[in-house]
Amino acid sequence: MSGKYAAHPDPQWEIIGRRGHWQVLPIKPYSDGDQRTWPPKPYRPSSEERHLVNLAKVWSEKMGIQRLGFEYYLDKLPLGYAVFEIDQHGKTGVAYKRLFGHRSGKYYDSILRFQPHFLWLMSGMQGICECILCGNHKAEPIKRRIRHPAESILVTREQRATLDPFKSEPSSRSDSVASRATGAISARPQRHIKAVGAPYALDAEGTEDVFKDQLKRLEANKGGKTGIEDDIREPNSIDWRAEHSWTTQSVHDWPGVDHVQRSLTLIEHQHAFVPRVGELVLFCPIFLHEHYLMLDEKTQEYKFYSFEQKCFHGSPVWRGGVIAAVPSAIATDGPVDFPDIQDLPSKQTNLNTGGFRVETFPDPNDEEDKSMSKQYRYLPLRNIRPLSHWQMLLRGIPRTEWHPSIEYALTCMTSISLLEKWYFKGDWPYATIRCKGIYIGPELITVGDAVRIAPRQKAKGCSDVLVVESIRLHLDDIKPEHVSPDSPLLSTRSYITLVGRGYTTDRSRHYQLQAADANSQPSGAQAVPQDEVKTVFRPVGSAIYGHWYPLHAPHHRYEISHDQILGRLYEAAAVQLWTGLLQRKRANGDKDDIKPSLDYDLKGIQEGRVYATQADERLAEAKEGSVLWYWADTRAEALDLQTVNGLEVGKYDKTRDKDTLELWRTHLKILNGQQFSLDTIASQYTSNFPDSEQSGNRRGRPTGSKVIEGKLYKPGDPGYDDIIGGAVLELQSTPSKHKGSQLAGAALVSTDEEDDDEEVSGDGGEDWYDTVEASAESQTIEEGRSVPNQKKPKTKAEIMASAVEDEDISEDEDWYNDHIPLVRGGTEETEGGDYDPRAEMDD
Incomplete structure (x- = not known):
């Protein structure tokens, strides 16, 4: 195909024409796009630049016309196809792009998924298209898809895994909630005819949407003296049932195990410095034997140190990784403790059960290549450090020598997802959903953790902490249209807060000293007793940080937003080991009692979040120095992981197709005690077989004979x-x-x-x-x-x-009434073993 040089690229383009030599590729006039499938508001047209560039690259490679030093882009998308974007609910400036125009009414959520269909169009539509939307395409009325905001945790249940890639966009990112008939577009909601006992609302996978049910109850209680409060349970969700123990009136002995609560209980009884599943960390796959990772105070670099040779031997080769599994041999080897931070204590079990499985973190912006996840190691704790330490640990190492996974991990420093939504409380038009955990950037915060609060002024250091008692998702300004099953939203606005007890090491911030009453006596600003510190603070040795002062009255609680959190408050001894404070000694040989700082990694966290805002292509462009957050339904979606422990997760899971999900729902109904006829179950597996009466091969007499x-x-x-x-x-x-x-x-x-x-x-x-x-x-x-x-x-x-x-x-039939002859026994080795029944016929 002959191309021409683009002399005047679109001035709004950010890639095309900016660097290098660019050549435009005119597309062929083949298309099956349908403009009637384009979505209404709140969708809006979006830039097609990335689609034009990536599709041209693939097409030029297939045609073999690539030339060294040239970049290609399409002159336009196929007729009937267009890119639209929609804002994430409650997240200003964050939007998702989706390509509409497919005849099924569904959309492509990524360029990678549209590539097979585009190449099929450019081939003259020869053969069968094998894209995710054409794979099992059935002729249906054209439906308009209004999808959920990609990270909206308000719309559907927390989903661990996503839809079949041969159907539509994974439910963790969106949900189809509206449709239209052929002809003119109507803004009126469509009536849904439901069977008796059918759920009020369904998510994209066809699972009951319990949050819509709660909104319906809340609206029905509108005007009442009290609101509603209820536990959030999803008995009709296969994911929820697989992770929780649950009983019903008809099923009293449900054999399920509450895996989520078991994990949370394990976290509650371990130190804060122990990595948790799903967290991003730095790790070194190779650790020199009989060496320790220590701070070289001359260069302020972290290197391997040998006490036998009394010298440093170079810096570790760090990688960015995700914790895929934690030690499972706690009963044998005991819990992970302080000696594990620097040493390698003797263990009775191997690392595959007594160590952490750390998988190298792949590029979250690359949906095609996730092969780095296959590079994993089972490592002891001494090989692992929090990702927030990246500036300290990489000091002195040129950026060109960094492993790519480090920057990939930093790209997700502003990702956020909630864990275990368990309680709903509301009073129209407001409601809150309480959760047991939240992933903020690289770390998991659970109820009971002590977290460090970012300083209000950049010039100041961190001095405040919050002992988390509640993690809340707020639904603000709920309107009647949000209650409809067709609405993709649950409220007009949403935000996340953490509530608990606030403390500070800065005596001037004592709540009594901050009171407006001028008669307040400074002498009354007493520090929190040591016994209370030991009781309230989960990290051991929190008193080493210094005296703690309350930020509020005892009967009050402190509330902060998620973006004010720096990270967990680690044990003071762990911070001393990490930062090298215990390496310093007094002249008399005693260790200097140096108080660890709360903001030792403050700069690394702040700069990491700024870097993530600029590097994460899933976020909209932001001003330099600003921070945007990427909201996700699940941790797998937030990190855009394809596999965890070798199993496909999220939108990459091919198991969750329509037939499998329907089979799982049938299993759940049987477990719930619902009666099914065999024909009902068999019809799900025999519907594809032809009817023998219709095929003309019916055996026996014809009807009417x-x-x-x-x-x-x-x-x-x-x-x-x-x-x-x-x-x-x-x-x-x-x-x-x-x-x-x-x-x-x-x-x-x-x-x-x-x-x-x-x-x-x-x-x-x-x-x-x-x-x-x-x-x-x-x-x-x-x-x-x-x-x-x-x-x-x-x-x-x-x-x-x-x-x-x-x-x-x-x-x-005389033989029928005769007595049956006795059968003679025996084998070839015993008497009668040569028995032949025909011999009796000759007698």
Whole structure:
């Protein structure tokens, strides 16, 4: 294909024409796009630049026209296709781009997923398209898809995994909630006809949306004196049931295990410095034997140190990684403790059970290549450090020598997702959803943790902490349209706060000193007693940080937003080991009691969040120095992981197709005690098989056939109507017990005559046979006990006719009334082992 140089690129483009030589590729005039599938507001047209560049790159590679030093872009998208974007609910400046125009009414959530369809169009639409939307495409009325904001945790349940890639966008990112009929677009909501007992609202996977149910209850209680409060349970969700123990009135002994609560309990009983599943960390795959990671105070760099040789031996090779599994041999080796930070204590189990599984973190902006996740190691704690330490640990290492996974991990420093939504409380038009955990950047914060609060002024250091008692998602200004199952939102605005007890090491911030009352006495600003510190603060040794002062009255609580959190408050001894404070000694040899700082990694966290805002392509462009947050439904979505522990997760999970999800829902209904007929279950697996009656291969008599005077008349035979109308049907009495023996004899004895095709009488087109005339012509079982050769099974007509035949046939059934001979036992090694039943016939 001949191209031309782009002399005047669009001034709004940010990539095309900025660097290097660019060449435009005109597309071929093939398209199946349908403009009627374009979405209404709140979607808005978006830039197509990245689509034009990436699609041109793939197309030029396929055609083999690439030239060194040239970049390509398409002149336009195929007719009927366009890129739209929608804001994430409650997140100003953050939007998701989606390509609409497919005839199914669904959209492509990424350029990678549209590539197969685009190449198929450019091939002249030859063959079958194998893209995710055409794979199982069925002709349906065109539907307009209004999807959830990609990170909106308000719309659907917390989903661990996503939809089948051969259907639509994963439910963790969006949800189809609106449709339109053919013709003019109507803004009126569509009526939904639901079966009795059907859920009020469903998410994209067809699972009950419990949050919409709560909003419906809240609206019904509008105007009441009190709001509503209820636990959030999802018994009709296969993911929720797999992670929780739950019982019903009909199922009292549900064998499920509450895996989520088990993990939270494990976190509650371990130190804060122990990495948790899903956290981003720095790790060194190779740790020098008999060395320790220590601070070289001369260069302020972290290096391997040998006490035997008393010298440093270079810096570790760090990588960015995600914790995929934590030690499972706690009962044998005990919990991870302080010696594990710097040393390698003796363990009874191997690292695959007693260590942390750390997987190298792939590029969250690259949906195609996630191969780095396959590079994993089982490591002890001494090989792992929090990601917030990146500036300290990488000091002195040129950026060109950094492993790419480090920058990939820093790209997710502003990701956020909630964990375990468990309680709903509301009073119209406001509501809150309480959670048990939240992933903020690289760390997991759970209820009970102590977190460090960012300083209000950049010039000041960190001095405040919050002991988390509640994690809340606020739904603000709920309107009636949000209650509708068709609405993609739950409220007009939403935000996350953490509530608990606030403390500070700065005495001037004591709540009594901050009171407006001028009569407040400074002498009353007492520090929190040590006993209270030991009770309230989960990290061991929190008193080492210094005296703690309350930020509020005892009966009040302190509330902050999620962006004010720096990270967990770690044990003071762990910080001393990490920062090298314990390496310093006094002249007399005693260790100097140096208080660790709360903001030792403050600069690294702040600069990491700024870097993530600029590097994360899932976020909209922001001003330099500003911070935007990427909201996700699940941790796998926030990190854009393809596999965890070798298993596909999130939108990359191919298991969660429509049929599998429906099968899981059927299993849940059975577990819940709901009765099902076998036909109901079997219909889900036999619906694709042709009906034998419709296929024309039906066995037996055709419908309407009659037997008159021993002859079969079928519909369509000449004179069928006259014969049936004027004849008396042959009465078929119920066979007696003896006639029943005849029927059995006809089925078991008369076999060899079926070998002779000449015995079949009547029309060749008729599926019936004459009865057996004489038993003497048949070889019975007594004659040599030969095994019959059955070429063709007898039809029902032949068997029934044989049952009412002459009594002569009963002579062949004398064997039926005889006593069955005793079977002789034994083997070849015992008496009677040469038993041959045919020998008795010769006697």
